[in-house]
Amino acid sequence: MGMLRGGTVRRRFTILYAAGFLGSGAVLLALTYLMAGTRVTSVAPGQPRDGGTAPPAAEQRLQDLQRQLAELPAQQNHRLLVGSLIALLVMAGVSLVVGRVLARRVLRPLRLITAATRRISADNLHERLAVDGPVDEVKELADTVDGLLERLEASFAAQRRFVGNASHELRTPLATMRASLDVAVAKPEPAAQTVVLAGRLRTELDRVDHLLDGFLVLARAQHGALPDRAVVPLGDLVAEALDARAAGIAAKALTVEGGGAGLPPVWVRGSAALLSRLVENVVDNAVVHNREGGWIRVATGREDGEARLVVETGGRVLDQGQVDRLGRPFERLGTDRTGSEEGSGLGLSVVAAIVAAHGGRLALLARPEGGLRVTVALPGAAGPDGTGGVTA
Template sequence: MSRLSIRWRLTLWNTVALAVLLLVVGVLIYGLLRHAMLEQTDRVLIEQFHELEHDLQSVNNPEARIRHWIEEFHEHAGALCIVYEDEKVVARTEQMAEQSVPLAPVGTTHNIRFDSREMPLIGRQRTLTRALDANDRRFDVILMLPMDEVHEELGELATVLLTVLPLSLLLAGGFGYALARRALAPVEQIRQATDEITAEHLSQRLDVPNANDELGRLAETINSMIARLEQSFAEVRRFTADASHELRTPISVIRAEAEVAMNQLPDAGEYQALAGSVLEECEHLTKLTDQLLTLSREDAGLVPLESQPLNLARLVATASDVMRPLAEAKQQTLTVGGLSEAIVAGDADRLREVLYNLLDNAIKYTPSKGRIEVSVSAEDGMIAVAVRDTGIGIDDEHLPRVFDRFYRVDKSRSRDAGGTGLGLSIVQSIVSAHGGRVDVISTAGEGTTITVLLPRKDADSAT
């Protein structure tokens, strides 16, 4: 069954369901008709018996009246009758053959008993058996009506049902197959259209003739998936191009320095300057590859995240102390304020990297004698760490893309400042892994505020 197409499976299941339904209905109709016909036959037998019983209540010679009524039964209703007394036949229908006379009933009571039996020569009969008292005598009466007409009508009904059932199944199967084919035709169209969409044609979309049915919603879901793939492919292409550009610059510098050293035969001082330049570019390459590796491992979920209660305020103070010499070298003021205890659940090393990246950016893009303020506060169940600077700021057009990889607001100054364009991407990745978010507010020429919000954790102690 699993190897069949959905079209055939729907057809088979519908046909089987219809076959069961028709079989149940057919059996029900046959049973109801048989029951109704037997009830009608039994009613005729009861009426005849009651006529006999009523007439025998006030006669002195019951045998004569019995014979009279036996003839009446046969003449008007075609019924056969046998009356026994002490297991001997007192009277019976004359037209009835001797071989067809049944044995005297045993244990007959005044309760009517119906039965269907096969009788020699006269075939199947519906019988009524009951004891009858008349003139202090006890008689056992058997009334019989032939069931030939009942069997004939039931046989005709069975023939009709057995003829209609396979024809109905055949027609229903054909109609079901055509209906399944028509219903599943859009699925085949979706399959063919999806098969034509490749990495080079991700701009194509599936037609959605009816957005309200299941197939329309499926097509919309596939279109949404293709849109996400298109965006992902675009990001991968841009990321690859940006990474290639970032890697090509230091490699070109190293190659040029090496060619100068080989072709111009510089003196010892020049050799030292060339070696320093090469080391500087190598350092930049090392930083770039480390950050790329970090992001790749983050994307793949390969970096284990330790979640331990820690005092984020203490972590902020420690990171600020580490970065303060860099700020003082540019005659900048770095201050830390706010809560002295702010407990979150997280990885201390990863969150320390977040703080280093934020402080490093603030120091790089804040001019000499500028100010950098770091504050820790509580906001609606979250701990907020805000890093404010009086730097060059960011234009509104650049704000939506500051977390894009390799994106730089000031492309002419970033490399001179030692940036790679990956710092904020790493910050967002780590904060998201902790269940938090990063907000950016900036005004060009006035400064930038980057706020990290992490879920607050109630704890008695923290590392």
Template sequence: MKGFGVLRTERARLTGLYGTLLLLAGGGLVALVYVLVGQGLYTSVSGAVSTVSPALRRGEVPPPDPGRSPEPARTVAPGEQPPGPDLKDLKAYGFTHTLSDAVTEAMQRRLLTVSLVALAVFAVLSIWLAWWMAGRVLRPLAVITATARRLSGENLHERIALDAPPGELKELADTFDAMLGRMEHLVSAQRRFAANAAHELRTPLAVQRAAAEIGLAGDPPPERVARIRAKLIGVADSSEHLIESLLLLAVSEEGPQSGRPAERVDVAALAAAELEACPHQGLTVERTLAPLTVTGDRTLLGHLVRNLLGNAVRHNRAGGRLGVATTADGELVVSNTGPLIDPVDVPMLLEPFRRRAERQHTAGEGAGLGLSIVASIARAHGAELVARANPAPDGGLTVSVRFRPAEPRRAESGR
């Protein structure tokens, strides 16, 4: 059974293919040589034998006398034998013809035997060469397969790094390396997300436990009970908001819901409505809302705009500025003033649970998921998100989301 398994491998198939092609080429070459040599062989042998005929060497057929003049034509008398070839000449010719046939037949048999032996040797060499060639061609695939079998969640940092000339297999190995890089990034992000989520959820639980065990120990006065009660409610609200954000992040990673058809969404109107509902007292609002319609999930796009505005208000400063703009070419821009941000730290702010400073667990602080949810929803809608730090003295952040504008509605039939 193991032998049959070897015959089913790609190397065996390529060996059969290459060996058959080489064998057909060798057989065709041998047949061509045999036919071409056999066609002119008799003429060559006959001419060679005639020049060295034994009858001529023994003097049985006298050579012509160069000084003898040819006899004139004459009438043959009755009973006289007409002039013609001598009997010795006929014998020499017959001997030469027989010898030529024998030599030609012997040479053809010899040529056929040698050709068959050469073809057999060539067949063996062809199979060996085809097996070696197939192994040489499939060696990169063996490296890729071995690497894929060896990889796990603990060694995703390994790469094939195939050392080979440019070609299809080199491109395959490089593509596999790029895929491993993306997988490593996703697994690292997932592990970091799980660790941060566990930390974020464990902290409010610890606060609730401490408030219940310490603050309510013994017989506390009503004022302390009211204060602890308000603290527990605030921590519960924060935990509820965190869980809702985690669920929203998971939904946004999946993209628009498959059961809900994509619809045309007026992002400018959506931004205007969310801006009215967003508490931005004390901030100078600059709005430039040009018509912008995209195709997507209205609920997710609403969360995208709401999180952008909430992040811009939460991290603003007193008397600062909030800018909201949409453009006809498919761009939504939200900017705000605030603390100066190092441009190197901007990509970090788009990851879950990443903040510029450690969390203080105060009211309205947020869970650090706002911009990561925005980035996830943008990816789900095929949009490009770009965040950049604003220079001094304004500070703050500018986030732009470039959508693919929705195609214009098709004219109704009959109009």
């Protein structure tokens, strides 16, 4: 019973089929053995017709024949029993092979459904199993999975449309509030409290605008629409992102290693706008969530046909379980990140969505000595000179 409860379905089916075949064979052999049994009646030696006695030699010969005749059924039963045991052992091996073949054949449609379901993700929910064949339990299961995928596709599409539409619609009242602030401050001799309040409101409006921009990029990346594909130099994007954050780097007295013009030429194909936002978010995350006087290490390279960007930072030792969740929207590490006035919690989730839209991989690793290591792997492309850059 323990073997039936554990293991794979194929193993359980194999054991059940083999047990059925073996049990049937054992019953058949037992019936054959019982029905083949015979009863032999010993016949007393006859008396001579003339009333005399038989010669001693003939009498001995007759007794030997009768003894052999009496032992013959036992010998036949012994041979039949031995042959039955041998046949039962052979049937045991045959039943295991036949059971495994039947189990594989019975489970083949389920394996095909499982493999097709694994290939379907949030990026290709439009695909269906579309199993052909008679209307049986397997087809009903496949149709049920197709119905579930259809509902998921509709739900994901509605979510993306909502995020995109809401982000666009909210920009109008934000622009109105900005204009109202500008009008209030532009009045002759505005009150000091008005100027201070306007400054604070502008800061909050900038944060909301940045958040909405992140929503738009996230919705676009998750939608998978990349109409502006081009060959983009990854090193140039890193240099531009570092230059844009130069003030923040200087304010925290951060040391940057490997950035600037020293990066090797590595090319990727994709949306220039989204790839630029990807690199900006990775660099921005390294700057915003770094400690005073810390360091940032940036490296690019090419390995196994992939273009790679690696950004490392120092700091306290992080929990890998919490780091694994940073690719989700609004996930942060601890109260220091939650209380950050600059972070929105969308940075690395946007990175994860852009990487997925380009068919790449994102790896977030908590460094054993402290800090975070972000590795972005994207399909490499040939540069203008026909090469893909250096090999890491």
